[in-house]
Amino acid sequence: MKLQVALDRLPWDDCFTVIESVKDSVDFIEIGTGVIKEFGVGIIKEMKQAYPEKTLVADMKICDAGKHETALALDAGADITTVMGFAPLQTIKDCIEVANQADKQIMVDLLGIRNREKIEELVESGADLLSLHIGKDEQKSGGLDAEHFRLVEGLNDVQTAVAGGINQDSLPAFLEHRPDVIIVGSAITKAKNRKEAAKTIKGMIK
Amino acid sequence: MKLQVALDRLPWDDCFTVIESVKDSVDFIEIGTGVIKEFGVGIIKEMKQAYPEKTLVADMKICDAGKHETALALDAGADITTVMGFAPLQTIKDCIEVANQADKQIMVDLLGIRNREKIEELVESGADLLSLHIGKDEQKSGGLDAEHFRLVEGLNDVQTAVAGGINQDSLPAFLEHRPDVIIVGSAITKAKNRKEAAKTIKGMIK
Numbered sequence: 001m002k003l004q005v006a007l008d009r010l011p012w013d014d015c016f017t018v019i020e021s022v023k024d025s026v027d028f029i030e031i032g033t034g035v036i037k038e039f040g041v042g043i044i045k046e047m048k049q050a051y052p053e054k055t056l057v058a059d060m061k062i063c064d065a066g067k068h069e070t071a072l073a074l075d076a077g078a079d080i081t082t083v084m085g086f087a088p089l090q091t092i093k094d095c096i097e098v099a100n101q102a103d104k105q106i107m108v109d110l111l112g113i114r115n116r117e118k119i120e121e122l123v124e125s126g127a128d129l130l131s132l133h134i135g136k137d138e139q140k141s142g143g144l145d146a147e148h149f150r151l152v153e154g155l156n157d158v159q160t161a162v163a164g165g166i167n168q169d170s171l172p173a174f175l176e177h178r179p180d181v182i183i184v185g186s187a188i189t190k191a192k193n194r195k196e197a198a199k200t201i202k203g204m205i206k
Numbered sequence: 207m208k209l210q211v212a213l214d215r216l217p218w219d220d221c222f223t224v225i226e227s228v229k230d231s232v233d234f235i236e237i238g239t240g241v242i243k244e245f246g247v248g249i250i251k252e253m254k255q256a257y258p259e260k261t262l263v264a265d266m267k268i269c270d271a272g273k274h275e276t277a278l279a280l281d282a283g284a285d286i287t288t289v290m291g292f293a294p295l296q297t298i299k300d301c302i303e304v305a306n307q308a309d310k311q312i313m314v315d316l317l318g319i320r321n322r323e324k325i326e327e328l329v330e331s332g333a334d335l336l337s338l339h340i341g342k343d344e345q346k347s348g349g350l351d352a353e354h355f356r357l358v359e360g361l362n363d364v365q366t367a368v369a370g371g372i373n374q375d376s377l378p379a380f381l382e383h384r385p386d387v388i389i390v391g392s393a394i395t396k397a398k399n400r401k402e403a404a405k406t407i408k409g410m411i412k
Contacts, residue, residue: 009274034274037266040246060243061269063290063317064341068215068240084269086292088318091343111269112294135270137297 001178001205004057004161005198006185008032012039018189019051022198026188028080028181030057041076048077055079061109063087066094070106074098080105082131085113085122096126107131107161110151111138119151123158130155131183134164143170149177168197171204207384207411210263210367211404212391214238218245224395225257228404232394234286234387236263247282254283261285267315269293272300276312280304286311288337291319291328302332313337313367316357317344325357329364336361337389340370349376355383374403377410 005026007015019029029051031044036058048056058078062069066083073081083095085108092108099106108127111134113119119130132148144164152160161181162174168187175182182205184198191197211232213221225235235257237250242264254262264284268275272289279287289301291314298314305312314333317340319325325336338354350370358366367387368380380388388411397403 008271033269034271034278036243036246037275038246038278040242040244040248042246061267063239063267063269063315064343065214065240066343068342069243072240072244084290084292086290086318088341088344091341094343109269112292135294135297136274137270137272137300138294 001175002027002055002181003198003202003205004028004030004181004183005188006030006032006059006163006183007189008034008059008185010035010189012043015043015047016050018194019047021194022188023051023054025195025198025202026054028055028057028183030059030183031078032185033059033061036060041072044073044076044078057107058082062091062095064091066091067098070095070098074102074104078104080107080129082107082109084108085110085118085130089121089125092122092127093125100126105129109133110148111135114151116151119155123155128157129159129161129180131161131163131181132179133162136165139165144174146177168200168204171201175205207381208233208261208387209404209408209411210234210236210369210387210389211394212236212238212265212369212389213395214240214265214391216241216395218249221249221253222256224400225253227400228394229257229260231401231404231408232260234261234263234389236265236389237284238391239265239267242266247278250279250282250284263313264288265315268297268301270297272297273304276301276304280308280310284310286313286335288313288315290314291316291324291336295327295331298328298333299331306332311335315339316354317341320357322357325361329361334363335365335367335386337367337369337387338385339368342371345371350380352383374406374410377407381411 058073163183264279365386369389373393
């Protein structure tokens with residue numbers, strides 16, 4: 001199981017300070033959507049140069065122009081780029097095509113998707129990494145639960161990531177479902193001792 | 207009826223060259239999603255400083271973190287920011303709240319939305335500017351048609367924008383539906399004579 005740390009709502013320099021503290025415990029570094037929109041893909045490039053051994057996830061949240069935006073992220077150094085599950089299917093297929101050609105990967109963000117048929121359609125279209133995701137704004141009215149995990153149960157050759165307000169207390173409930181990637185944001189980036197927080201969480205998921 | 211020119215897949219300098227050519231004919235300047243992700247919101251700031259008299263639309267395509275991303279765009283100088291209609295309803299409400307407080311506006315992008323109930327829900331949540339939008343990737347299999355316009359027919363106090371591969375040939379069919387904003391991208395930005403193309407289109411919509 002991999003630990004992905006999500007960098008969001010942070011100034012440029014802090015993104016690097018955080019990763020320098022937690023690099024021994026994290027596998028995937030995520031540049032969050034807000035950070036990309038604030039600074040552009042230049043921060044993806046600099047992060048990949050600084051930590052080439054880490055898997056770099058660009059949370060592009062692509063909705064349209066799949067080929068163009070995927071290339072934008074991959075050319076900057078991303079290993080994985082996100083597309084919204086509710087984007088037009090053609091957009092998702094285009095993202096997967098561009099990523100496959102570059103031997104990179106697309107993570108499909110399931111924000112707002114609640115029906116199994118849609119997920120099966122995504123998998124048939126080539127999606128092999130799905131992110132169960134309760135957005136920041138939705139977290140106000142409840143987090144991920146067993147119902148979300150049932151959406152992806154029993155799918156073949158599909159990896160899953162989970163994201164949405166995960167911290168040390170809520171983590172054990174997620175671990176029961178054996179996702180492939182655990183995505184943690186503020187429970188690491190806003191911790192008093194980030195290095196310790198990341199180490200503890202990494203220890204829990206091993 | 208307003209003419210909005212969409213700047214997408216253009217280098218930073220070209221965005222300004224294009225606007226300098228077409229400024230007499232366009233009302234709204236849109237910084238496209240790809241441009242924002244490539245360069246960050248700094249280009250919104252520079253565009254607003256260069257053309258303060260124009261309405262500046264940041265096509266942020268917000269999916270989550272509505273308050274944060276709306277503030278990011280508005281603080282940079284945007285007058286209107288887009289949110290995806292398929293984002294969680296809480297996200298859309300948050301965007302509208304932040305925009306209203308700043309006396310700015312949210313454009314809800316209806317990409318992928320095909321049911322009237324969803325649109326009525328958006329309007330009840332405070333959406334007052336809806337964008338009928340066939341994405342770049344969807345355009346391969348067909349453009350906007352009368353069925354799309356029926357989605358927004360008869361709604362009170364709601365303005366509509368239309369986007370998706372509109373050019374001089376296809377424009378008359380859109381004009382019949384009397385939208386408030388016509389969004390044109392490559393038919394202006396890739397025209398041999400951009401100034402003339404913008405002038406012709408502006409003349410057609412008046």
